[in-house]
Amino acid sequence: MESTRSKLIRLLADAKESYISGQQLSEQLHISRTAIWKHMKELEKDGYVIEAKPKTGYRIKEYSGNVSSNTITWGLNTSWIGKEIIHKPTVTSTQFVAHQAARDNTPHGTVVIADEQSSGRGRMDRVWHSKKGKGVWMSIILRPKIPPYMAPQLTLMTATAIAEVLDQYDGLQPKIKWPNDILIQNKKVAGILTEMQAEQDRIQYVVVGIGLNVNQDNKEIPDAIHYRATSLKMETEKEWPIIDLVQQILEALEKEYESFLKKGFRDVKSKWENYGFRIGEKISLHSGSKKKEAVFLGIAEDGALLIESSNGETEKIYSAEIDW
Numbered sequence: 001m002e003s004t005r006s007k008l009i010r011l012l013a014d015a016k017e018s019y020i021s022g023q024q025l026s027e028q029l030h031i032s033r034t035a036i037w038k039h040m041k042e043l044e045k046d047g048y049v050i051e052a053k054p055k056t057g058y059r060i061k062e063y064s065g066n067v068s069s070n071t072i073t074w075g076l077n078t079s080w081i082g083k084e085i086i087h088k089p090t091v092t093s094t095q096f097v098a099h100q101a102a103r104d105n106t107p108h109g110t111v112v113i114a115d116e117q118s119s120g121r122g123r124m125d126r127v128w129h130s131k132k133g134k135g136v137w138m139s140i141i142l143r144p145k146i147p148p149y150m151a152p153q154l155t156l157m158t159a160t161a162i163a164e165v166l167d168q169y170d171g172l173q174p175k176i177k178w179p180n181d182i183l184i185q186n187k188k189v190a191g192i193l194t195e196m197q198a199e200q201d202r203i204q205y206v207v208v209g210i211g212l213n214v215n216q217d218n219k220e221i222p223d224a225i226h227y228r229a230t231s232l233k234m235e236t237e238k239e240w241p242i243i244d245l246v247q248q249i250l251e252a253l254e255k256e257y258e259s260f261l262k263k264g265f266r267d268v269k270s271k272w273e274n275y276g277f278r279i280g281e282k283i284s285l286h287s288g289s290k291k292k293e294a295v296f297l298g299i300a301e302d303g304a305l306l307i308e309s310s311n312g313e314t315e316k317i318y319s320a321e322i323d324w
Protein backbone atom coordinates (compact mmCIF):
# COMPACT_ATOMS: atom_id res chain seq x y z
CA MET A 1 0.00 0.00 0.00
CA GLU A 2 1.19 3.49 -0.80
CA SER A 3 2.54 5.23 2.32
CA THR A 4 1.15 8.52 3.60
CA ARG A 5 4.50 10.15 2.84
CA SER A 6 4.47 9.11 -0.78
CA LYS A 7 0.79 10.15 -1.17
CA LEU A 8 1.72 13.56 0.24
CA ILE A 9 4.61 13.80 -2.18
CA ARG A 10 2.35 12.90 -5.06
CA LEU A 11 -0.27 15.52 -4.09
CA LEU A 12 2.33 18.27 -3.81
CA ALA A 13 4.06 17.20 -7.02
CA ASP A 14 0.75 17.21 -8.93
CA ALA A 15 -0.02 20.73 -7.67
CA LYS A 16 3.28 21.96 -9.15
CA GLU A 17 3.61 25.72 -8.38
CA SER A 18 0.22 26.03 -6.62
CA TYR A 19 -0.27 25.88 -2.87
CA ILE A 20 -2.36 23.14 -1.24
CA SER A 21 -3.95 24.02 2.06
CA GLY A 22 -3.18 22.06 5.22
CA GLN A 23 -6.92 21.36 5.51
CA GLN A 24 -7.08 19.86 2.02
CA LEU A 25 -4.02 17.69 2.63
CA SER A 26 -5.33 16.58 5.98
CA GLU A 27 -8.69 15.54 4.44
CA GLN A 28 -7.13 13.71 1.53
CA LEU A 29 -4.60 11.87 3.65
CA HIS A 30 -6.85 11.29 6.67
CA ILE A 31 -4.28 12.65 9.10
CA SER A 32 -4.21 15.71 11.37
CA ARG A 33 -2.77 19.05 10.33
CA THR A 34 -0.06 18.60 12.95
CA ALA A 35 0.90 15.34 11.26
CA ILE A 36 1.05 17.16 7.91
CA TRP A 37 3.36 19.75 9.44
CA LYS A 38 5.62 16.96 10.79
CA HIS A 39 5.80 15.37 7.33
CA MET A 40 6.84 18.75 5.88
CA LYS A 41 9.68 18.97 8.41
CA GLU A 42 10.82 15.50 7.31
CA LEU A 43 10.82 16.61 3.68
CA GLU A 44 12.96 19.61 4.64
CA LYS A 45 15.43 17.24 6.26
CA ASP A 46 15.58 15.48 2.89
CA GLY A 47 16.76 18.72 1.31
CA TYR A 48 13.49 20.12 -0.06
CA VAL A 49 12.68 23.77 0.42
CA ILE A 50 9.01 23.88 1.43
CA GLU A 51 7.11 27.12 1.36
CA ALA A 52 4.36 27.38 3.96
CA LYS A 53 2.16 30.43 3.35
CA PRO A 54 -0.21 31.38 6.16
CA LYS A 55 -3.88 30.88 5.24
CA THR A 56 -2.85 29.48 1.84
CA GLY A 57 -0.98 26.26 2.25
CA TYR A 58 2.17 24.44 1.23
CA ARG A 59 4.14 24.06 -1.94
CA ILE A 60 7.59 22.90 -2.96
CA LYS A 61 9.88 25.80 -3.69
CA GLU A 62 13.01 23.82 -4.43
CA TYR A 63 13.54 20.19 -5.16
CA SER A 64 16.22 18.25 -3.40
CA GLY A 65 19.21 16.63 -5.06
CA ASN A 66 19.84 14.35 -2.06
CA VAL A 67 19.04 10.73 -2.64
CA SER A 68 16.35 9.52 -0.23
CA SER A 69 13.21 7.46 -0.48
CA ASN A 70 11.20 10.69 -0.69
CA THR A 71 13.24 12.32 -3.41
CA ILE A 72 13.11 9.18 -5.53
CA THR A 73 9.37 8.80 -5.00
CA TRP A 74 8.85 12.38 -6.09
CA GLY A 75 8.05 12.26 -9.81
CA LEU A 76 8.61 8.50 -10.08
CA ASN A 77 6.23 7.32 -12.73
CA THR A 78 5.79 3.64 -11.95
CA SER A 79 2.89 1.51 -10.75
CA TRP A 80 4.74 -0.99 -8.60
CA ILE A 81 8.53 -0.70 -8.81
CA GLY A 82 9.76 1.58 -6.04
CA LYS A 83 6.46 1.83 -4.17
CA GLU A 84 8.62 0.80 -1.25
CA ILE A 85 12.12 2.30 -1.17
CA ILE A 86 14.72 1.50 1.46
CA HIS A 87 17.43 4.15 1.34
CA LYS A 88 20.55 3.90 3.52
CA PRO A 89 23.50 6.30 3.52
CA THR A 90 26.00 3.45 3.96
CA VAL A 91 25.65 -0.31 3.64
CA THR A 92 27.99 -3.23 3.12
CA SER A 93 26.07 -4.14 -0.01
CA THR A 94 22.53 -3.30 -1.13
CA GLN A 95 22.33 -6.97 -2.20
CA PHE A 96 22.77 -8.02 1.40
CA VAL A 97 20.11 -5.60 2.66
CA ALA A 98 17.74 -6.63 -0.13
CA HIS A 99 18.08 -10.36 0.66
CA GLN A 100 17.31 -9.60 4.28
CA ALA A 101 14.29 -7.48 3.31
CA ALA A 102 13.05 -10.15 0.89
CA ARG A 103 13.22 -12.79 3.62
CA ASP A 104 11.14 -10.41 5.75
CA ASN A 105 8.48 -10.43 3.02
CA THR A 106 8.98 -6.97 1.51
CA PRO A 107 6.78 -6.62 -1.57
CA HIS A 108 7.60 -7.25 -5.21
CA GLY A 109 9.30 -4.13 -6.62
CA THR A 110 10.95 -2.96 -3.40
CA VAL A 111 14.08 -0.92 -4.09
CA VAL A 112 17.12 -0.84 -1.80
CA ILE A 113 19.47 2.04 -2.58
CA ALA A 114 22.58 3.35 -0.82
CA ASP A 115 24.86 6.37 -1.17
CA GLU A 116 27.87 4.14 -0.65
CA GLN A 117 28.73 0.47 -0.24
CA SER A 118 31.67 -0.71 1.81
CA SER A 119 31.65 -4.21 0.25
CA GLY A 120 29.93 -3.79 -3.11
CA ARG A 121 29.97 -7.09 -4.98
CA GLY A 122 30.09 -7.89 -8.66
CA ARG A 123 29.70 -11.15 -10.55
CA MET A 124 32.21 -13.92 -9.86
CA ASP A 125 32.77 -12.46 -6.38
CA ARG A 126 34.54 -9.44 -7.78
CA VAL A 127 34.68 -6.16 -5.86
CA TRP A 128 32.32 -3.42 -7.04
CA HIS A 129 33.72 0.01 -6.16
CA SER A 130 30.86 2.13 -4.84
CA LYS A 131 32.02 5.50 -3.54
CA LYS A 132 29.68 7.86 -1.76
CA GLY A 133 27.38 9.75 -4.10
CA LYS A 134 29.31 8.73 -7.22
CA GLY A 135 26.89 6.28 -8.74
CA VAL A 136 23.65 4.37 -8.62
CA TRP A 137 24.05 1.48 -6.20
CA MET A 138 20.71 -0.25 -5.89
CA SER A 139 19.03 -3.64 -5.66
CA ILE A 140 15.47 -4.44 -6.66
CA ILE A 141 13.45 -7.27 -5.16
CA LEU A 142 11.30 -9.11 -7.69
CA ARG A 143 8.92 -12.00 -7.10
CA PRO A 144 8.29 -13.25 -10.63
CA LYS A 145 6.01 -16.18 -11.29
CA ILE A 146 8.38 -17.79 -13.75
CA PRO A 147 10.37 -21.02 -13.48
CA PRO A 148 13.88 -20.64 -12.00
CA TYR A 149 15.60 -21.53 -15.30
CA MET A 150 14.24 -18.27 -16.77
CA ALA A 151 15.81 -16.06 -14.09
CA PRO A 152 18.96 -15.25 -16.16
CA GLN A 153 16.63 -13.67 -18.72
CA LEU A 154 15.80 -11.05 -16.09
CA THR A 155 19.46 -9.98 -16.18
CA LEU A 156 19.35 -9.52 -19.94
CA MET A 157 16.06 -7.65 -19.59
CA THR A 158 17.59 -5.32 -16.98
CA ALA A 159 20.63 -4.69 -19.15
CA THR A 160 18.30 -3.78 -22.03
CA ALA A 161 16.33 -1.36 -19.82
CA ILE A 162 19.53 0.40 -18.68
CA ALA A 163 20.86 0.58 -22.24
CA GLU A 164 17.55 2.11 -23.38
CA VAL A 165 17.79 4.79 -20.69
CA LEU A 166 21.37 5.71 -21.60
CA ASP A 167 20.58 5.60 -25.30
CA GLN A 168 18.22 8.57 -24.88
CA TYR A 169 21.26 10.78 -24.35
CA ASP A 170 23.09 11.97 -27.43
CA GLY A 171 26.49 10.52 -27.93
CA LEU A 172 26.46 7.79 -25.27
CA GLN A 173 25.62 4.94 -27.67
CA PRO A 174 25.60 2.19 -25.03
CA LYS A 175 26.41 -1.43 -25.85
CA ILE A 176 25.77 -4.57 -23.83
CA LYS A 177 28.59 -7.05 -23.40
CA TRP A 178 27.04 -10.49 -22.81
CA PRO A 179 25.45 -11.11 -20.46
CA ASN A 180 25.19 -7.94 -18.44
CA ASP A 181 27.91 -5.31 -18.80
CA ILE A 182 26.85 -1.95 -20.14
CA LEU A 183 29.63 -0.29 -22.11
CA ILE A 184 30.23 3.17 -23.44
CA GLN A 185 33.09 3.57 -25.89
CA ASN A 186 34.15 -0.02 -25.13
CA LYS A 187 34.46 0.65 -21.38
CA LYS A 188 32.18 -0.66 -18.65
CA VAL A 189 29.85 1.91 -17.13
CA ALA A 190 27.35 -0.41 -15.44
CA GLY A 191 26.95 -3.99 -14.26
CA ILE A 192 24.11 -6.17 -13.06
CA LEU A 193 24.21 -8.89 -10.43
CA THR A 194 21.14 -11.12 -10.29
CA GLU A 195 20.74 -13.44 -7.33
CA MET A 196 17.85 -15.79 -6.76
CA GLN A 197 16.28 -17.70 -3.92
CA ALA A 198 14.28 -20.59 -5.34
CA GLU A 199 12.82 -24.00 -4.77
CA GLN A 200 13.05 -26.61 -7.50
CA ASP A 201 10.30 -25.18 -9.69
CA ARG A 202 9.40 -21.91 -8.02
CA ILE A 203 11.23 -18.64 -7.50
CA GLN A 204 10.81 -17.21 -4.01
CA TYR A 205 12.45 -13.96 -4.97
CA VAL A 206 15.13 -12.46 -7.17
CA VAL A 207 17.42 -9.59 -6.21
CA VAL A 208 18.58 -7.59 -9.22
CA GLY A 209 21.58 -5.45 -8.27
CA ILE A 210 22.47 -2.52 -10.49
CA GLY A 211 25.71 -0.59 -10.29
CA LEU A 212 26.04 2.44 -12.57
CA ASN A 213 29.14 4.63 -12.48
CA VAL A 214 27.90 8.19 -12.71
CA ASN A 215 30.01 11.01 -11.32
CA GLN A 216 33.47 9.51 -10.85
CA ASP A 217 36.42 11.43 -12.26
CA ASN A 218 39.27 9.70 -14.00
CA LYS A 219 41.34 9.54 -10.81
CA GLU A 220 38.48 7.93 -8.86
CA ILE A 221 38.51 4.81 -11.03
CA PRO A 222 40.96 2.30 -9.47
CA ASP A 223 44.10 1.79 -11.53
CA ALA A 224 43.55 -1.95 -11.92
CA ILE A 225 40.33 -1.43 -13.89
CA HIS A 226 41.18 1.90 -15.49
CA TYR A 227 41.62 0.49 -18.97
CA ARG A 228 38.11 -0.97 -19.02
CA ALA A 229 35.91 1.14 -16.71
CA THR A 230 34.31 4.52 -17.17
CA SER A 231 31.59 6.77 -15.75
CA LEU A 232 28.93 8.97 -17.34
CA LYS A 233 30.86 12.03 -16.19
CA MET A 234 34.08 10.80 -17.76
CA GLU A 235 32.29 10.25 -21.05
CA THR A 236 30.39 13.54 -21.12
CA GLU A 237 32.45 15.92 -18.97
CA LYS A 238 29.45 16.90 -16.85
CA GLU A 239 27.86 15.90 -13.53
CA TRP A 240 24.71 13.79 -13.77
CA PRO A 241 21.72 13.93 -11.38
CA ILE A 242 21.55 10.55 -9.65
CA ILE A 243 17.84 10.80 -8.74
CA ASP A 244 16.76 11.33 -12.36
CA LEU A 245 18.80 8.35 -13.48
CA VAL A 246 17.34 6.13 -10.74
CA GLN A 247 13.81 7.16 -11.71
CA GLN A 248 14.43 6.58 -15.39
CA ILE A 249 15.96 3.15 -14.77
CA LEU A 250 13.05 2.08 -12.54
CA GLU A 251 10.51 3.29 -15.08
CA ALA A 252 12.26 1.50 -17.96
CA LEU A 253 12.63 -1.64 -15.88
CA GLU A 254 8.96 -1.77 -14.99
CA LYS A 255 8.01 -1.39 -18.65
CA GLU A 256 10.46 -4.07 -19.81
CA TYR A 257 9.45 -6.46 -17.04
CA GLU A 258 5.75 -6.18 -17.87
CA SER A 259 6.39 -6.68 -21.55
CA PHE A 260 8.65 -9.68 -20.74
CA LEU A 261 5.88 -11.34 -18.69
CA LYS A 262 3.26 -10.62 -21.33
CA LYS A 263 5.16 -11.32 -24.53
CA GLY A 264 7.99 -13.55 -23.34
CA PHE A 265 11.70 -13.23 -23.97
CA ARG A 266 11.49 -12.79 -27.76
CA ASP A 267 10.99 -9.04 -27.48
CA VAL A 268 13.83 -8.60 -25.00
CA LYS A 269 16.09 -10.70 -27.24
CA SER A 270 15.69 -8.43 -30.26
CA LYS A 271 16.16 -5.27 -28.19
CA TRP A 272 19.19 -6.78 -26.45
CA GLU A 273 20.71 -7.72 -29.81
CA ASN A 274 20.31 -4.11 -31.00
CA TYR A 275 22.78 -3.18 -28.29
CA GLY A 276 24.88 -6.38 -28.41
CA PHE A 277 28.63 -5.72 -28.25
CA ARG A 278 30.63 -7.39 -31.02
CA ILE A 279 27.75 -9.36 -32.54
CA GLY A 280 28.93 -10.83 -35.83
CA GLU A 281 32.58 -10.57 -34.79
CA LYS A 282 35.16 -13.13 -33.75
CA ILE A 283 35.39 -13.23 -29.94
CA SER A 284 37.48 -15.05 -27.33
CA LEU A 285 35.60 -16.68 -24.49
CA HIS A 286 36.75 -18.26 -21.30
CA SER A 287 35.08 -20.31 -18.63
CA GLY A 288 37.45 -21.21 -15.80
CA SER A 289 40.66 -22.29 -17.53
CA LYS A 290 38.87 -23.26 -20.77
CA LYS A 291 39.34 -20.87 -23.68
CA LYS A 292 37.60 -20.73 -27.00
CA GLU A 293 37.49 -18.59 -30.13
CA ALA A 294 34.24 -18.27 -32.02
CA VAL A 295 31.98 -15.96 -33.98
CA PHE A 296 29.36 -14.27 -31.80
CA LEU A 297 26.02 -14.83 -33.53
CA GLY A 298 23.67 -13.26 -30.96
CA ILE A 299 21.58 -14.62 -28.11
CA ALA A 300 19.31 -17.65 -28.21
CA GLU A 301 15.57 -17.79 -27.43
CA ASP A 302 16.45 -18.58 -23.82
CA GLY A 303 19.13 -15.92 -23.38
CA ALA A 304 22.18 -18.17 -23.91
CA LEU A 305 25.14 -16.87 -25.88
CA LEU A 306 24.98 -18.17 -29.44
CA ILE A 307 28.29 -18.80 -31.17
CA GLU A 308 29.65 -20.42 -34.28
CA SER A 309 32.64 -22.54 -33.29
CA SER A 310 35.70 -22.97 -35.50
CA ASN A 311 34.25 -26.25 -36.84
CA GLY A 312 31.23 -24.33 -38.16
CA GLU A 313 28.80 -25.64 -35.57
CA THR A 314 26.35 -23.43 -33.74
CA GLU A 315 26.63 -23.71 -29.99
CA LYS A 316 24.80 -22.31 -27.00
CA ILE A 317 26.89 -21.13 -24.06
CA TYR A 318 25.29 -20.57 -20.67
CA SER A 319 28.23 -19.57 -18.57
CA ALA A 320 31.39 -17.86 -19.81
CA GLU A 321 33.10 -14.50 -20.01
CA ILE A 322 33.78 -12.72 -23.26
CA ASP A 323 37.35 -11.43 -23.19
CA TRP A 324 37.98 -7.74 -23.76
Ligand code: BTN
Binding pocket: 092, 093, 094, 095, 117, 119, 120, 121, 122, 123, 124, 126, 128, 130, 136, 137, 138, 139, 180, 181, 190, 191, 192, 193, 209, 210, 211, 212
Ligand atom coordinates in the same frame (compact mmCIF):
# COMPACT_ATOMS: atom_id res chain seq x y z
C1 BTN B 1 29.04 -6.89 -12.25
O1 BTN B 1 29.16 -6.26 -13.29
O2 BTN B 1 29.89 -7.71 -11.91
C2 BTN B 1 27.84 -6.64 -11.38
C3 BTN B 1 27.98 -5.41 -10.54
C4 BTN B 1 26.78 -5.16 -9.66
C5 BTN B 1 27.00 -4.03 -8.69
C6 BTN B 1 25.75 -3.68 -7.94
S1 BTN B 1 25.89 -2.18 -7.05
C7 BTN B 1 24.38 -2.50 -6.25
C8 BTN B 1 24.38 -3.96 -5.91
N1 BTN B 1 25.08 -4.18 -4.67
C9 BTN B 1 26.19 -4.89 -4.84
O3 BTN B 1 26.97 -5.21 -3.92
N2 BTN B 1 26.34 -5.22 -6.12
C10 BTN B 1 25.26 -4.70 -6.93
